[in-house]
Ligand SMILES: Nc1nc2c(ncn2[C@@H]2O[C@H](COP(=O)(O)OP(=O)(O)O)[C@@H](O)[C@H]2O)c(=O)[nH]1
């Protein structure tokens with residue numbers, strides 16, 4: 001399956017809702033009038049693209065119709081495609097620098113998919129011939145540590161952990177030394193990284209970053225914010241809060257397979273302007289793909305021959 005097919009299969013619920021909805025609205029007349037454009041805007045809002053983002057998109061569509069006189073379904077889909085691409089920005093993937101230690105800090109609220117994404121990433125890196133170490137720095141619950149150990153077994157990756165309730169910074173310290181001793185390429189740190197309040201998150205992350213700077217000054221450190229696509233506008237609020245409280249290098253948007261609300265990726269990109277690097281399209285180990293703006297947009301919108 002190529003990337004487009006993976007997005008279309010994984011995001012089937014969203015595609016059935018948005019793409020089929022677009023086609024249904026367009027079908028009545030073949031060209032868009034004001035009422036149909038309002039329906040289209042409502043459809044995008046229902047798919048969780050965000051009210052501001054949807055309003056902006058439709059404003060561009062209306063401008064284009066005014067400028068060109070072309071209100072055909074193809075023209076409307078074309079404008080939406082271009083504008084959505086501009087919100088999402090260029091395709092960017094998670095970069096791993098060879099010959100040095102790369103440290104990935106997974107942050108995000110509980111249940112968004114940090115541990116699962118860490119496990120999936122491990123498998124991806126192993127497939128690419130990179131050596132990985134997992135760090136169980138979410139020490140709040142024993143279950144969280146055990147869950148990461150399961151991923152370690154599944155992917156053949158060493159997991160560095162301490163007891164429940166221990167200091168995450170100490171786990172990170174040991175993990176860095178284990179990774180350096182093994183000459184690992186990637187250390188994935190499953191942090192608690194939760195946002196009880198901004199100060200709390202900033203303190204936790206800055207403590208971890210201080211240890212990294214001291215113990216592995218040459219390491220390339222990347223903070224990945226994990227966002228659950230099924231949580232609607234909450235996902236947008238989380239993205240805003242985290243990006244305000246901490247430096248976030250990239251976003252992993254999980255559970256795009258979960259419901260018909262996958263449009264939230266647009267709302268998150270619109271709100272934060274932080275690149276979305278990864279997308280979770282299921283619970284299995286290989287259900288993680290690079291976020292591809294073109295494939296994503298072509299999943300939302302119908303194309304010629306598909307009702308246009
Ligand atoms: N359908 C689906 N489920 C996911 C995805 N990513 C994670 N999950 C599920 O979401 C739940 C919470 O994930 P977990 O990694 O424990 O979240 P954490 O608390 O942030 O570490 C688990 O049941 C995962 O299997 C995804 O991309 N798609």
Ligand SMILES: [Mg+2]
Pocket residue numbers: 114115116138144190
């Ligand atoms: Mg976890």
